[in-house]
Amino acid sequence: MSHWIIAPVLIPAIMGALIVLIMRNDLLLQRVFSLAASLGLLATSVALLIATSQTVPEVYLLGDWPAPFGIVLVLDRLSALMVTLTGVLAVIVQLYAIGSGWDARGRHFHALFQFQLMGICGAFLTGDAFNLFVFFEVLLIASYGLMIHSGGKARLRAGVQYVAFNLVGSSLFLFALASIYSITGTLNIADLAEKAATLPEGDAALFRVSAVLLMLVFAIKGALVPLHFWLPGTYSNAPGPVAALFAVMTKIGAYSAIRFGVIVFPPSTPVTGSLIADLMLPAALVTLVLGALGVLGASTLSRLAAFAAVASMGTAFIAIAAFTPASISAALYYMVHSTLAGAALFLIADLVSDRRAHDGLHQALPPIAQTGLISALFMVSAIATAGMPPLSGFVGKLLVLDALRDSAALVWSVILVSSLLIILGFARAGSTLFWKAHASAPQDGPPGHPTQPLAFVAVGLLLAAIVALTVLAGPVMTWMEATTAELFDAAPYIDANRLPEGN
Amino acid sequence: MEALVASALGLLTAAGLYLMLRQRTFPVIVGLTLLSYAVNVFIFAVGRLTTNMPPIYGPDVAGYADPLPQALVLTAIVISFGMTAVIVMMALGAFLESGHDKIDMNDDDTPAEGDAK
Numbered sequence: 001m002s003h004w005i006i007a008p009v010l011i012p013a014i015m016g017a018l019i020v021l022i023m024r025n026d027l028l029l030q031r032v033f034s035l036a037a038s039l040g041l042l043a044t045s046v047a048l049l050i051a052t053s054q055t056v057p058e059v060y061l062l063g064d065w066p067a068p069f070g071i072v073l074v075l076d077r078l079s080a081l082m083v084t085l086t087g088v089l090a091v092i093v094q095l096y097a098i099g100s101g102w103d104a105r106g107r108h109f110h111a112l113f114q115f116q117l118m119g120i121c122g123a124f125l126t127g128d129a130f131n132l133f134v135f136f137e138v139l140l141i142a143s144y145g146l147m148i149h150s151g152g153k154a155r156l157r158a159g160v161q162y163v164a165f166n167l168v169g170s171s172l173f174l175f176a177l178a179s180i181y182s183i184t185g186t187l188n189i190a191d192l193a194e195k196a197a198t199l200p201e202g203d204a205a206l207f208r209v210s211a212v213l214l215m216l217v218f219a220i221k222g223a224l225v226p227l228h229f230w231l232p233g234t235y236s237n238a239p240g241p242v243a244a245l246f247a248v249m250t251k252i253g254a255y256s257a258i259r260f261g262v263i264v265f266p267p268s269t270p271v272t273g274s275l276i277a278d279l280m281l282p283a284a285l286v287t288l289v290l291g292a293l294g295v296l297g298a299s300t301l302s303r304l305a306a307f308a309a310v311a312s313m314g315t316a317f318i319a320i321a322a323f324t325p326a327s328i329s330a331a332l333y334y335m336v337h338s339t340l341a342g343a344a345l346f347l348i349a350d351l352v353s354d355r356r357a358h359d360g361l362h363q364a365l366p367p368i369a370q371t372g373l374i375s376a377l378f379m380v381s382a383i384a385t386a387g388m389p390p391l392s393g394f395v396g397k398l399l400v401l402d403a404l405r406d407s408a409a410l411v412w413s414v415i416l417v418s419s420l421l422i423i424l425g426f427a428r429a430g431s432t433l434f435w436k437a438h439a440s441a442p443q444d445g446p447p448g449h450p451t452q453p454l455a456f457v458a459v460g461l462l463l464a465a466i467v468a469l470t471v472l473a474g475p476v477m478t479w480m481e482a483t484t485a486e487l488f489d490a491a492p493y494i495d496a497n498r499l500p501e502g503n
Numbered sequence: 504m505e506a507l508v509a510s511a512l513g514l515l516t517a518a519g520l521y522l523m524l525r526q527r528t529f530p531v532i533v534g535l536t537l538l539s540y541a542v543n544v545f546i547f548a549v550g551r552l553t554t555n556m557p558p559i560y561g562p563d564v565a566g567y568a569d570p571l572p573q574a575l576v577l578t579a580i581v582i583s584f585g586m587t588a589v590i591v592m593m594a595l596g597a598f599l600e601s602g603h604d605k606i607d608m609n610d611d612d613t614p615a616e617g618d619a620k
Contacts, residue, residue: 141589161606
């Protein structure tokens with residue numbers, strides 16, 4: 001099995017390069033091979049997921065250099081889960097991009113898409129903090145290209161902001177990594193965990209500063225207030241399928257926060273203690289409230305989807321900030337749900353704005369083409385995103401609430417009140433878009449628009465995945481709990497790296 | 504030497520931050536570049552400042568210069584170089600499309616001639 005660990009990075013890397021070099025002028029070839037690569041990625045990731053469910057974490061030594069001197073990839077249940085989620089999302093988003101013709105509106109969509117997948121999968125798999133930085137940059141540079149795909153004034157200007165914000169984030173990341181290296185002399189995550197636990201007293205202050213710096217970087221990626229400013233502008237101006245793929249990008253911030261918060265800076269480590277959790281919880285609460293207010297006040301449907309993404313990250317980080325096995329399992333379930341639901345919402349927003357004169361919510365316009373089907377899809381995804389029964393958003397929020405009984409007064413009220421705000425926001429958007437449309441100006445004949453069956457199939461697949469996640473919530477949670485147990489034990493992860501004794 | 508490196512770092516970071524908070528894209532990009540220079544010097548310095556030391560450890564050497572930060576800084580330089588190129592191209596594109604180089608997204612002050620869809 002061991003060589004397969006690198007496959008989720010290699011498949012998109014090779015295919016992305018081939019698409020640029022050989023198929024750059026043939027869209028059909030690009031579509032076929034890019035979709036094949038995404039399917040290959042999905043198949044590999046499912047195989048890895050099944051394999052790692054049955055054994056302990058496994059290491060892959062790049063260039064056969066032993067850890068901590070060489071860079072390693074580590075496959076454990078958490079990384080396998082995230083890679084699989086990426087694979088599922090990649091295939092669906094790609095189907096949508098092909099079905100809606102977005103990939104034909106500019107050049108190099110599929111190549112950038114593959115490079116983005118390479119960066120995301122690499123970030124999930126790597127066991128080395130500096131390598132995590134490198135994969136962050138790979139996925140970011142591809143996301144810059146995807147973000148401004150097909151151009152346009154607003155998109156380019158939002159793109160410049162997005163790049164500038166992330167360049168600052170990258171500088172912070174390097175500052176954090178460099179100061180951690182100056183204290184511990186290592187950047188291997190497992191080695192860091194061992195060194196951090198036994199740090200001398202004198203290094204404590206500097207280590208706490210670098211730990212917070214590192215978490216700040218993950219908070220930028222995860223769009224925690226007050227570092228969320230890049231998200232609404234970027235997601236609402238990005239092309240629909242790209243925004244849907246970006247739904248997994250905020251999860252990289254959450255994933256890294258879990259990985260470092262549980263393994264390297266756990267509350268049991270004397271140096272950091274509950275520092276990370278104490279800072280993360282208030283930020284997460286404010287994020288959720290701000291996201292909910294944003295949903296309520298959004299001026300366009302895509303901004304509404306973007307603020308729903310902010311709110312979902314708030315909920316996920318509230319659960320993460322508790323750093324208990326139960327809360328992390330709930331956070332993982334909620335993250336999987338919110339990736340799928342967020343992506344569905346962005347795709348539906350794209351379906352709507354493609355058929356409407358504008359996607360503003362301030363004014364009712366005549367009914368759009370295929371209004372019945374689209375409004376039904378919107379309804380389902382709104383229920384899932386807002387966390388109403390019977391879909392997985394409800395299950396996810398219930399799990400989060402259940403895991404946070406200890407701080408019920410504050411956390412429960414924030415989550416419940418913000419859910420109400422989100423429901424109101426969706427109700428308002430839905431009635432403007434679909435109900436008031438029938439009352440507005442009469443029109444001559446049905447609006448003409450290509451049917452795009454493949455795009456609807458893609459959205460349907462996402463919603464089907466959400467339903468499956470709801471129906472299979474029991475087995476999925478059992479699996480998540482095993483994942484969290486493995487994560488909190490930390491010993492299997494550290495042992496997998498086969499660090500030399502007493503280095 | 505420590506004082507010199509530390510003050511250079513502080514100066515670069517401060518200048519970078521100041522420029523980054525400007526309203527137009529060009530100073531922002533220069534600020535980001537300065538910030539990335541500061542990071543590069545910082546990474547270089549975390550291997551501890553040494554002079555005339557071999558970068559390879561052996562049993563018969565008195566000390567050695569940590570080679571890992573040097574490898575890290577090379578990676579960081581290459582990446583920040585590439586990223587700067589990307590943001591320059593995007594800023595240029597945004598300038599040509601919208602007719603001005605303000606970095607904020609408030610379109611009320613947009614000149615009318617740049618109103619291309």
